[in-house]
Amino acid sequence: MILFTRPLFLLFRKLSIIGQAPVNAVLNLVPVVPRERENATFNVEKLTHILDGGIEKTKRRREIESLVISDPDFQSEDLNFLSRSERYDAAVKKSAQMILKLREYGISDPEEIYCYKSVFRGNHHEALGLHFNMFLPTLYTQCNKEQFEKWVPLAESFKALGTYAQTELGHGTHLRGLETTATYDPATQVFVLNSPTITSIKWWPGGLGKTSNHAIVLAQLHTQGKCHGLHAFIVPLRSMNTHIPLPGVVVGDIGPKFGFDEVDNGYLKLENVRIPRDHMLMKYAKVEADGTYVKPPSAKLTYGTMVFIRSMIVGEAGRALAKSCTIAIRYSSVRHQSEIRPGEPEPQIMDYQTQQYKLFPLLATAYAYKFVGQYMNQVYHRITGDISQGDFSELPELHALSAGLKAFTTWTASEGIEVCRMACGGHGYSRCSALPDIYVNFVPTCTYEGENTVMMLQTQTSTQLNVLVLYGQPCISFCLKASYANASLCVFRLVELAAKSIQQELQKRVSQEDAWNNSAIDLVRASDAHCHYVVVKLFAAKLGEIGDTGVHSVLSTLALLYALQGIQQHSGDFLQTGLLSVPQLSQVSQRLKELLAQLRPNAVALVDAFDYCDEMLNSVLGRYDGNVYEHMFEWARRSPLNKTEVRYLKPLQAKL
Numbered sequence: 079m080i081l082f083t084r085p086l087f088l089l090f091r092k093l094s095i096i097g098q099a100p101v102n103a104v105l106n107l108v109p110v111v112p113r114e115r116e117n118a119t120f121n122v123e124k125l126t127h128i129l130d131g132g133i134e135k136t137k138r139r140r141e142i143e144s145l146v147i148s149d150p151d152f153q154s155e156d157l158n159f160l161s162r163s164e165r166y167d168a169a170v171k172k173s174a175q176m177i178l179k180l181r182e183y184g185i186s187d188p189e190e191i192y193c194y195k196s197v198f199r200g201n202h203h204e205a206l207g208l209h210f211n212m213f214l215p216t217l218y219t220q221c222n223k224e225q226f227e228k229w230v231p232l233a234e235s236f237k238a239l240g241t242y243a244q245t246e247l248g249h250g251t252h253l254r255g256l257e258t259t260a261t262y263d264p265a266t267q268v269f270v271l272n273s274p275t276i277t278s279i280k281w282w283p284g285g286l287g288k289t290s291n292h293a294i295v296l297a298q299l300h301t302q303g304k305c306h307g308l309h310a311f312i313v314p315l316r317s318m319n320t321h322i323p324l325p326g327v328v329v330g331d332i333g334p335k336f337g338f339d340e341v342d343n344g345y346l347k348l349e350n351v352r353i354p355r356d357h358m359l360m361k362y363a364k365v366e367a368d369g370t371y372v373k374p375p376s377a378k379l380t381y382g383t384m385v386f387i388r389s390m391i392v393g394e395a396g397r398a399l400a401k402s403c404t405i406a407i408r409y410s411s412v413r414h415q416s417e418i419r420p421g422e423p424e425p426q427i428m429d430y431q432t433q434q435y436k437l438f439p440l441l442a443t444a445y446a447y448k449f450v451g452q453y454m455n456q457v458y459h460r461i462t463g464d465i466s467q468g469d470f471s472e473l474p475e476l477h478a479l480s481a482g483l484k485a486f487t488t489w490t491a492s493e494g495i496e497v498c499r500m501a502c503g504g505h506g507y508s509r510c511s512a513l514p515d516i517y518v519n520f521v522p523t524c525t526y527e528g529e530n531t532v533m534m535l536q537t538q539t540s541t542q543l544n545v546l547v548l549y550g551q552p553c554i555s556f557c558l559k560a561s562y563a564n565a566s567l568c569v570f571r572l573v574e575l576a577a578k579s580i581q582q583e584l585q586k587r588v589s590q591e592d593a594w595n596n597s598a599i600d601l602v603r604a605s606d607a608h609c610h611y612v613v614v615k616l617f618a619a620k621l622g623e624i625g626d627t628g629v630h631s632v633l634s635t636l637a638l639l640y641a642l643q644g645i646q647q648h649s650g651d652f653l654q655t656g657l658l659s660v661p662q663l664s665q666v667s668q669r670l671k672e673l674l675a676q677l678r679p680n681a682v683a684l685v686d687a688f689d690y691c692d693e694m695l696n697s698v699l700g701r702y703d704g705n706v707y708e709h710m711f712e713w714a715r716r717s718p719l720n721k722t723e724v725r726y727l728k729p730l731q732a733k734l
């Protein structure tokens with residue numbers, strides 16, 4: 079296999095674009111977007127290295143991407159023209175191909191696998207996503223030695239294809255409310271699993287509907303007449319040979335959703351399903367042969383997987399937003415509309431101040447989240463290193479922070495993708511823009527892996543914020559330091575306000591729980607401010623690592639834009655906490671406008687630095703070369719509606 083080097087690869091990309099384009103595209107070989115790149119004040123390639131974590135990482139990522147792009151199996155049909163059933167089939171086929179190819183190329187490093195897959199699946203989900211992201215990790219972390227030896231090889235060889243079935247029709251968030259039961263029978267040494275009510279039917283797990291033959295099922299454990307709460311069990315669902323559901327297993331697909339078209343989210347009703355005792359995951363809690371229950375040493379042990387998934391989601395928020403900004407900002411430099419001064423040529427829509435105000439803060443946010451994702455990933459790896467040596471001390475704190483950051487980043491990114499879509503006008507609504515796909519497939523992150531509001535309420539915001547930590551750093555502008563100090567003081571005061579609210583409720587002689595419920599809005603507001611502050615802090619800390627002046631300068635502008643926009647959006651909080659006066663807030667607005675103008679010449683270069691190739695974006699509006707219109711026409715002609723004749727109108731048109 080030949081790996082393309084970058085210049086060759088670019089050439090290859092250009093040639094293939096010309097090859098596909100209709101004749102008149104040749105006239106447009108130098109559209110506006112490339113000219114936009116002339117005035118950048120920094121080296122795009124250097125910034126890409128920083129985002130990737132080093133020059134070697136960039137090189138390897140591009141090698142892996144070109145493996146996919148040059149692969150004939152990758153040149154598949156646009157999924158947007160397929161029905162849901164066809165999309166599911168295509169996704170399963172793709173997943174299977176991916177796995178075989180990864181084996182063939184000998185790619186085994188998790189980061190490299192992730193990279194390979196993200197090109198292959200584009201803006202869609204992987205049919206076997208749950209197997210990789212939940213089933214396998216749960217086996218890795220919760221099997222005892224014997225279980226590990228039995229199940230991991232089965233799962234790694236895909237004989238056992240699994241999902242993670244926790245949510246039920248009646249409950250998702252409130253885990254104690256889950257009703258599925260696993261009752262131990264010492265006489266036969268089996269657990270009997272049941273879905274005793276309609277509301278106890280498992281609902282939503284990805285890959286459950288058709289693909290999986292096993293599930294990790296979360297069920298209330300009953301033994302010796304006592305309930306010991308939720309535990310995880312490996313439940314065979316379908317025969318590993320025939321794929322036919324096993325006795326007592328009622329399983330299927332839950333139907334079309336907002337997105338996730340290619341994933342068979344499923345239902346599962348268990349009717350006296352008997353599984354051997356050793357199918358309970360017993361690394362921590364155990365049930366002995368006679369039915370004696372042995373408690374796990376620490377309830378916090380399962381935090382690890384959650385923290386990992388949440389750190390992945392934060393990174394995903396950065397990526398979804400970065401892709402959306404790439405599309406909207408490139409298109410905003412191609413699109414001309416209306417006029418600013420009468421009689422003059424129509425300006426690029428990016429030259430409207432309102433358009434800059436929509437997009438540039440989101441660009442800054444995308445950079446911020448990419449850096450936060452990097453940070454969380456590093457911390458996770460450091461801490462899991464500690465766990466294997468038995469030190470859990472940092473885990474609760476990271477767990478609380480990861481919950482808040484997950485909610486904070488997915489909320490903002492979801493809103494941001496939609497802002498990008500609207501910023502592209504009517505064409506943003508076409509599936510050819512890719513923004514609808516990015517949106518529908520990203521938004522459920524606000525709901526799964528911990529519903530966002532609930533996550534925000536769980537985030538313990540520290541009141542011992544060290545306002546001065548960044549003051550020693552010479553590389554950060556005074557203005558950024560001041561914003562950071564303001565943000566941290568604001569958190570401090572909002573936490574105080576929430577605490578005061580709880581105090582006042584308690585004085586009314588309501589219970590602790592009711593006081594909490596009645597102060598929840600204040601608590602979420604404080605957590606939100608805390609997360610904003612943490613993101614500003616991490617962004618500012620990142621600046622300290624950057625040596626290149628050009629890159630440092632443009633990232634500083636982005637960091638300040640991010641910080642100030644947060645202050646402006648929450649100006650109510652800053653007024654209420656007395657941190658900023660009305661004149662000071664006007665200064666903030668003024669500074670923001672200056673920053674927008676300052677960023678304008680770098681906007682396209684900044685999205686280029688994310689380095690999403692056209693094949694990964696899969697967006698006609700976001701094309702690297704800016705040849706939008708010809709390719710929109712080309713794309714529309716592929717619509718299957720153009721292949722069938724219109725029906726049912728004849729009777730209407732018949733003579734009376």
Ligand SMILES: Cc1cc2nc3c(=O)[nH]c(=O)nc-3n(C[C@H](O)[C@H](O)[C@H](O)COP(=O)(O)OP(=O)(O)OC[C@H]3O[C@@H](n4cnc5c(N)ncnc54)[C@H](O)[C@@H]3O)c2cc1C
Nearest residue numbers: 242243244245249250251282283284522525526527529531
């Ligand atoms: C695309 C997708 C894929 C999924 N995949 C899986 C999977 O693979 N496996 C699986 O087991 N599950 C899966 N789920 C289910 C998902 O985990 C749950 O939907 C999620 O946990 C939220 O729970 P819920 O649906 O019960 O929402 P609810 O908790 O009913 O939320 C509804 C509303 O109530 C509010 N609320 C609830 N509790 C509180 C509280 N304590 N305080 C304040 N407000 C509260 C929420 O904020 C929200 O506004 C998936 C869901 C989706 C959409």
Ligand SMILES: *[C@@H]1O[C@H](CO)[C@@H](O)[C@H](O)[C@H]1NC(C)=O
Nearest residue numbers: 110112113114115116117679
């Ligand atoms: C680049 O900068 C020059 C000099 O300021 C300006 O004339 C030109 O219009 C800019 N080009 C673009 C594409 O903005």
Ligand SMILES: *[C@@H]1O[C@H](CO)[C@@H](O)[C@H](O)[C@H]1NC(C)=O
Nearest residue numbers: 559560561563564657658662
């Ligand atoms: C808060 O922001 C204002 C306006 O930018 C600034 O004057 C003030 O010094 C900041 N507060 C702190 C504590 O830095």
Ligand SMILES: *[C@@H]1O[C@H](CO)[C@@H](O)[C@H](O)[C@H]1NC(C)=O
Nearest residue numbers: 591592593594595596597598
């Ligand atoms: C929780 O608080 C809200 C708002 O104060 C109130 O309307 C609601 O009744 C409370 N819920 C319960 C269960 O007490």
Ligand SMILES: CC(=O)N[C@H]1CO[C@H](CO)[C@@H](O)[C@@H]1O
Nearest residue numbers: 714715719720721722723724
């Ligand atoms: C049904 C219909 O209108 N089909 C048309 C789709 O577009 C192609 C190319 O423009 C036409 O040839 C078809 O007649």
